[in-house]
Each structure stands twice: as C-alpha cells, then as structure tokens.
Amino acid sequence: MAWSAADVPDQSGRVAVVTGANSGLGLETAKVLAARGATVVLACRDPKRAETAAKEIAAQGGSTELLALDLASLESVRAAAAELRDRHERIDLLINNAGVMVPPYGRTADGFELQLGTNHLGHFAFTGLVLDRIREVPGARIVVLASLAHQMARGGMNFEDLHSERGYNRITAYGRSKLANLLFAYELQRRLEASGAAAVALAAHPGYSSTELTRHLPRVLQPANRLLVEPFFAQPAVMGALPTLRAATDPQARGAQYYGPSGFREMRGAPEPTRSTRASHDAAAQRRLWAASEELTGVSYPV
Template identity: 60%
Template sequence: MSSDNWTEQDIPDQSGRVAIVTGANTGLGFETARALAARGAKVVLAVRDTGKGERAAVRMSGDVSVQALDLTSLDSVRTAAADLRAAHPRIDLLINNAGVMYTPKRTTADGFELQFGTNHLGHFALTGLLLDRLLPVPGSRVVTVSSTGHRIRAGIHFEDLQWERSYRRTGAYGQSKLANLMFTYALQRRLARHGTTSAAAAHPGLSNTELLRNTPAALRLPVTLLVPLLTQKPEMGALPTLRAATDPATAGGDYFGPGGTGELRGTPKRVSSSPASHDETVQERLWTASEKLTGVTFPVR
C-alpha cells in the first residue's frame, strides 16, 4: 500500500464490517458507501430522502440498506439511532459525511442555524447515541468530514452560536466545519482511554458535488467558470474519507485531505488543520454546549 498514491484499490477487505454513512445517496457519501460495499462491508445509507437512498442503493454492489435520517431534526436523529441500534448490535464505521454549505439563513426543526445544526450538532447527537455500539469493536472508527472552509472566517461564536444577530453564510459554514474538527479531536481524547475505537477526520478538497449549489450570487460566475478546472470528481473527493476509515495505519486524531497543491485535489495524505482547531479549551466549551443543545451525553468522559 503506497502512502503517497493511495487509491480505492488500497482499501483492505471490509467483509464482516458494518458501516453507516450519512448523506450517502449522492456525491461524496455515495462514492464512500459504494467503495465500502464493493470491498465487502455491510453498508447503511443514512439519508433524509429514502426514495433517493433506495435508488442509490441499487446502483451499488454488495449488502446495502437504507435508513431514514434527517440531521435537521433531533427527533429524527433519535429515531434513526434507535433503528440502527436495533438492527446492528455492532458498528465498525460511522462516517459523518452529510452536510450543507453556504445556505441562506434558515433554522433546523430545533431552532439551530441550519449549517451548524446539520453539519455539527446533528452528527454530534448521532455519534453519541450510537457510540456504545462501536466501543466494544476493535478497530472501529468515527470519521467526520470537515473542509478547508474551517479556516475561512472561522471561529466558534459562543456569544451567537445560531447567528441570530447577523448572518454570514460563509462564516456560518466555517464555524460548522471548524466544529467538526474540534469534535473529532475532543472525541479522540475521550476514546483514547478505551483503546478500541478511534476518531479521525477528512476533507475532500474541491469536489464537484451538489454542495456548490448554494454558492453566493457574487461568486457564482467565477465558481461556474473555475469548477471544471479546479475540482475533482466525487470518487476522488471521497478518497480522504475512505483512507481515514480503512487505512490500517490511520491513528486517532488523523486528518486527511488531497495531496495536491492547496489540498484542492489529488490522492489523500495526512494534512494539518488550523491552529484554532487544536484549542482544547474551546473544544471542551463547544463539547459542553453541544451536549446542552442536543441533550445527548456520551458513554465516554
């Protein structure tokens, strides 16, 4: 297995493993789920639109099922977690992939700003509710998909987490993706005491997916012109996630992204996240706030 030119062919045999992938009916999630199923994993597509999920499942080979999950509703997250716990006594991989980007100002069913609520809080709750199914399984992993956007106008705005005073879609996206990394690092500290499950993160670089549909109007023309030149196909964008999930050499707290210039494209390698993402004081404050907002506590402290 080449560490410098890691491809889908380097995914080890996944037979006997159970993988849950959120947002798996399209784009990066679809390619992640497809590749895992092709290597023998039992894959659950956890998606908001089960019709689209079923159509995606028939395009994959292997053992693939669909679970309804709407990350914008904590009621849906709890229902999905209960269904998954009933169906799967053990879980090997939880891949927190689903996300929204640069959306107009909207809130979730629970009143959270849409990007923070979907990208971070929904996955925080889902992970906490499923974690006891991973903890007994040696080599199990939680992989959360972040973005280079975690560096853009990014901070955790505790004074206005839900952007009620003013709203900037790029800033809100940056906060949610920074939160993904802080969650990963804080979770790994807790998991390290158990020694079986680990947490890692990944970003896809610049991939041509449906996430780009909410690009602000002022950027739409340049993005449209540059997309064919700068982006990579979803199957390449999924490789950092797949490496974080399956490479035997992945360590807890690793962060993978494309290895090309600016981490925009290319085969995956370990990359660095911003200094802000490593602030443990802010990580723990975010963890406490997330527990309070979701009502979910973790079986690791």
C-alpha cells in the same frame, strides 16, 4: 505510490454507516466500502434518492440497508439511532459525511442555525446515541468530514452567538460548522483514548470536489465557480471521497489524524495526512463546544 480506492482492504463482515450516502461524496464512499464487502447503511434524509443509490450499489454487487435520518431534526436523529441500535449489535465504521453548504439563513426543527445544526449538532447527537455500538469494537472508526472552509472561521467559534442571531454570513457560518466538526473529532478522540475504548476518531476533508453542495453558492459567485474554479481546481466526487476512505480503512491511520488531498493547496489529489488550523486544536474550545453540544442536543456521551 499514491493511495487509491484499490488500497481499501477487505471489509467483509463489517457494518459501515454513511450519512448523506445518496449522492456525491457519501455515495462514492458507500460504493467503495460495499464493493470491498461491507454492509453499508445508507443514512439519508430523502428516501427516494436513498433507494436509487441502493439500487446503484446493488447493481455492482454491494450490500446496503436504508436508514431514514434527517440531521436537522433531533426527533429524526433519535429515531434513526434507535432503529440502528435495534438492527446491529456492533458498528465498525461511522462516517459523518452529510452536510449543507452556504444556504440562506435558516433554522433546524429544533431552532439551531441550519449549518451548525446539520453539519455538527445532528452528527454529535447521532454519534453519541450509537456510540456504545462502536466504542468497544476492535478496529472501529468514526470519521468526521470537515472542509478546507474551516480556515474561514474568522475568530474561531462564536460561542456568544452560536446560531448567528446577531448577524449571518453564510460563508463564515459554514466555516464555523466545519471548524466545529474538527473540534468535535479531536475531543472525541481524546475522550475515547482516555476511556480505553477500542474505537478511534479521525477527520478528513475532500479538497475542492465537484458536488451538488455548491448549489447554494451566492449567485454572484456561481458563474466564476462554474467557469473558472471547477474546471481548473475541482476534482470529481470519486476522488474527493478518498481522504474519507483512507481515514476509515487504512491500517496505518491513527486516532486524531486528519486526511486531505495532496495536491495544490489541498484542493485535489491523492489523500495524505495533513494539518488543520491552530484554532481546531484549541483544547479549551473543544471542551466548550462539547459542553454546549450536550446541552443543546440533550445527548451525553458514555466516555
């Protein structure tokens, strides 16, 4: 029988942090976790939209907290991590969901290419700064949201030009940021396991989900996406959130597993364990990205 939100076990007494929880996949993920009894921390860049999301969840009887987090600013990441640590002695779930997709070339407040800086480096820093609140919690999980687009990371990570200073292709850069998400998740799990931690790290992808992330698609692609791709291949955000929810809550899930939709080319359908590319399992690339991420963010992990 297909896995659904109804299979999410009781989350009472647990603290779940969801980045980018004010809309789309993050909001749908937060709704389900709150409905199952978790206290959900909505870690969002836009406070007004976060408040709207909190009211929507509260109207359904869920419990939330707001946390200001701009992943494109290490100053914001450090402040958010410090505030979260002050509030909670333990964190049961950390869902690294927020991201940007194929925008024009831009840089974060710290000079990183916008997609790599937001999708990977911001989450790398935030996770490392709160890891001691998660690491020894029984049943704790860190879920990193990847994408089918990691398959478009031509040639793998370009370590010689991580910030696309020598040339920028928005689709390739997005693919590399999503490949970075997987390299991070797998290396984090290896380190957690080697250190004897109770927490585990997993990854998920939402297939092709209809969310506002596609707003930055090049204009030439937008009509085809709106008229042909979304009506026939996309699934609503409520379905796109299921792989994340399964990775986060399925009692049978294990560290380093990767969940995605089970339908045609993994674009839609019920969530199941799946496989990522060979490039994502390159142990040398995982270690190299980890070292580069520590250097760029100034965040070292206690594992």
